[in-house]
Amino acid sequence: MSTKTALLSETASTRAPGNQSKRSSLAGFIGSALEYYDMYIYASASALVFARVFFPDAGATGLLYSLGLYGVAYIARPLGGFLAGHLGDRFGRRNIMILTLLVMGIATFLIGCLPSYDSVGILAPTMLIILRLCQGLSVGGELSGASSLTLEHAPANRRALYTSWAINGIWVGYILATLAFIGVAALPEEQLVAWGWRVPFWLSAVILIVGLVIRRTVRDTEAFTTEKELGTTAKVPLGDVLRNQPFDVIRVIFAAFLVVISTTVPVYGLTYATNVVGIDASTMLWVVIVGYVVALVTQPLMASLSDKIGRKPVLIGGNLFGAAAVWLFFWAVAEANIPMIFAGVLLCVSIGFAATNSVYPSYFSELFSTRYRVTGMAVGLQLGLVLTGFSPVIIQAISAANGNAWWPAAVFTSVACVISAIAIASGRETYKTPLDRLGVTR
Template identity: 35%
Template sequence: MSSFLGSTVEYYDFLLYGSAAGLVFPHLFFDKDMDPTLGMVLSFVILLAGYIARPVGGVLFGHFGDRFGRKNMLFITLMMMGVVSVVIGLMPTYATIGIAAPIILVLLRVVQGLAVGGEWAGATLMAAEHVSEGKRGWAASIAVTGGPTGSVLATLVLGLFAGLPEEAFMTWGWRVPFLLSAVLVIIGLYLRYRVTESPDFVAAQASGEVHTGVPIVRVLTKYPLSTLYGILACAGPLFMQALLAIFMVPFVVQTGAVDRQQALMLLTASSFVHIFAIPFFAALSDRFGRRPVMLAGAGISIALVFPMFALFNSGSFWLIALAFMVGNPIIQASMYGPIGAFLAEKFETQDRYTGVSLTFQLGSVLGAGTAPLMATWLMGLDNGLGTSNIAVWFIILIVLAGVSVLLSKETLGRNNSAASRPVDSVDSSAAR
């Protein structure tokens, strides 16, 4: 519960910016005489800055999390996210402080990125390391579902205020969702204060297997293949997650098929179903293995991506609603559901926080961080293909993800305690 609610708060704050980046920030934090498309692109660039900061945060918090424990790091990341979100809600706009507005926004987004970089792996590991091995995939997915839960809350609250008259929404309505995060943060901090330290870490610490060196160096030298495969396995599903949450909402609004509030509500509905789809696919991986479920997910993604975009381009409210349902609970969740256990089981306990943070967050930069900018560029190509260009790029990412999963060894059923050597790692004794 602590991992789930903590991740929910983190991603509520992080994804709230993503939702506002296409709808609000281009109009408020840049010169009003600037071309609207350029303003949106710059908002997405600031969004990318947060994603670029995530691997740095993952390495930073992973370093201390692998040396001193998971609990304290998670308390700090949650506090950082809450403070930044409240500050964004209170920020003056470009009309008030000029160029300082987007500069401050960049700095705040980087701090958010650092916090989320340490959050995802820590929360996932706290859940996975508290349960028996046969339930690790499902437990890890509960923390992972904090992402879509945060998305539900972010889009729901922002969507409710988006129904205000235009002037009221742009003046104060968009600020309230950011300020409300303070309530969620207080609840999350209380739960994180109460939670016990990871049993796996405590056991490794008691046996003297927690190293005093630099975890990032060990990860890159002991687990080069695990790191590479983890990055590529994450990129495809994370691209789809960010595409739906950030790019497709303003896209369908601009087509005139739905208004701003309707688009946010459709995303909210699909994210709600997404909450249950992720643990469903994770539970399947506990029974049949990580690789079979994720490879099946790759096949599902490739088969459904063109039909999904056809639905988005239909101009019909209900078909667009169906498109969001195809994209989030089916395409994205089918590969993403087992990802927490898939990554955690590649690393030993004393290296796991850093290893999972680094792989997931670099995959996040490659997939989610570039998604809105890549989609904007692909849509602008002068070849008449429109969203088909985005579909082709997504298929490329999914093929890379599928190959990475295929080349990884199955981890279900292996004892990944500190004393065991994880799959795909470099055997240093053999090298000597």
């Protein structure tokens, strides 16, 4: 038995209470709920009211500016991933999870306090950009830290299932955000623009407090503690991962294109349906909620399936299924066919994307060694997600140049899903690899 293996065994038996795997899953769940509640209330606000609040003089291009600001956070996400990875791989996963939660919660609450353009002029969108960048920094490190912590605590044969609860937290955040906006969207137009949109941002403080309480109960993992006690933690994690596993970082960048569907369907779909087709906003918000609620059931099932048959079949199958399903969804939106819109969301979000979304956190984490796991996943994932953040504004520009056509959204999403499937197919299978052998490429 190697010194590292012996120390890992001793650490596991003396330091980690049996419920740490469940606590880390719960911490990931609550933290992701806050992070993505915050992200999605911004997305909903940008689609529904921000053009009038922050860009009232921009006319028809106000919506384009508003959607562009949605993508601003994605510029900061790679930097957030780098910072979170560096701190998480050097000083522990738990601390970075607490930090990301605080930054996101405070930035979101402050967005709800911002004055309008009519009150302070250009200062209003400027402050919005700054707070949006803070949100991006936070979310850039959230999932990689939570996934690494949960993966390293989880039972060997259920790593994807345990890790998937952070993803289920994302859906809960989306559901809560959508419900919040359904409530405020029912307000008279004047009240919605004046103060109603602020309420969902202020409510994020409740989730923040709950998340901080739970995350303080979680300990760092045995795998990380072992590296720390042996003195083998990476001094410069980014340099180590680029030197030892550069192709896995590149693989994650392109595999991360799978997330594009989660932006084009609920975010751009909402924008297109309400602003071009004229479907009532509350109807589309309920469509999204139904898709997310069903995904809460299908995602753990997909994760469990990947624990049994492997990560790659589920990820590749989900990508290809989603690439086909988006055509039904966007056609249905263009035709204002509400039953088919519901069907399209269930196929795109609750089946296709649920398959990829529930498995990629474990797969991306498993590609990398413990020494730089958070960095490898965070940097690769966040660089890949830059395309995701700007997909609504890219599609909006292409669609506007083609008579507000719906097909650019379907083409863009399908291509992204196929690229992701190819990147995943090029990688190795990891679901049976022991924790201390993950990241070993030879």
